[in-house]
Amino acid sequence: MSWSEACHLDRSLLSLEHFFSIPPDYAQTLTGGLTNRCWKIVTTDNKSFVWRPATHITKAFSISRFQEYQILSAIESSHLSPTAIHINDQGLLVDWIEGESLTDSLSFDSLLQTMIKIHDLDTQRLPLAPFNYTARVDHYWMLLSDEHKVPAFAEIYNRWRTAPNLADVGLSLCHFDLAGYNMVKTEQGNKVIDWEYAALADPRLDLTLSIDVMDEKPLEAVYRYCQLRGIEGVDDWVEGVLAWKPRATMMAMLWYLLAYQLWGDEQYLTQAEKLQQAFCS
Known part of the structure; x- marks a missing residue:
């Protein structure tokens, strides 16, 4: 769906407006994650990211996006995980891993x-x-x-x-x-x-x-x-x-x-x- 439609569905995406100098091209919800609805975001220059929101659901399951960010940042050189790109009080942005x-x-x-x-x-x-x-x-x-x-x-x-x-x-x-x-x-x-x-x-x-x-x-x-x-x-x-x-x-x-x-x-x-x-x- 378009970026504006996605922001209308999930207000946490609005917290990324200052991160992206040009609004992304589109966003799609990712299936599979049981804990939360995450988004794949694709920019106009075809770069892909995953937005992992912080919500009452993550809080209920004792999940901290800040802790997740710290872990991903600390192990970045291992190349085992996505790269943590941006963190704010609404959620965590990581890079999209292309593969099977x-x-x-x-x-x-x-x-x-x-x-x-x-x-x-x-x-x-x-x-x-x-x-x-x-x-x-x-x-x-x-x-x-x-x-x-x-x-x-x-x-x-x-x-x-x-x-x-x-x-x-x-x-x-x-x-x-x-x-x-x-x-x-x-x-x-x-x-x-x-x-x-x-x-x-x-x-x-x-x-x-x-x-x-x-x-x-x-x-x-x-x-x-x-x-x-x-x-x-x-x-x-x-x-x-x-x-x-x-x-x-x-x-x-x-x-x-x-x-x-x-x-x-x-x-x-x-x-x-x-x-x-x-x-x-």
Whole structure:
């Protein structure tokens, strides 16, 4: 649609008027992102950008566009991510990554190789507080209305709301949503998009989340990760992934419940109930 039509639909785009010396040619909404409606913006000289707005939805999910900007700026030289172009209180502008989506064609080995590159990034330059699992799930729970705090969900939340007591393997930059739908095949290699949930955290939680999304066998996946990364203390990683698994599932359950509350889309409730039933089985 035209730039003026897009600005009429999403007022946050107006905050970019001073950034673009000439109004962009057009903008289109991007499908696929569950958390928010993002925009692809194309300028008159055919440059493409992605606008990632800050809204009540991002706030509900504890997403900070400023933190996302800091992460992207700090890891720019890795060439694993989009370049952060501009930040303001309305959202974040990043460059568009041209390439082929890996939604249906990503091998788990390829995902692990990219994950390891992310986990090996120097975190000294990242001005971030470490991810607090309990604070995150408590935040989701507190935002839920009483109709969702039924015993079936409450019991699971209360049982798994504290982080596991594990051997320390250090903190890494974690993407927290690494899968084919967030990866793009380019001439320079695979790149990763949508860093809104990224944080400094236990890399075993990041690994757990991707094992679940890719429906891989946990033991084989952990051994392969450790083999590729040259880690000898595999037991600590196996124990960590197995301990994080029910917690990651509970966190996803609350995420879907909150998504259902915010959007009213039945598919989110169905997904939350499916995860709740997985605990019963």
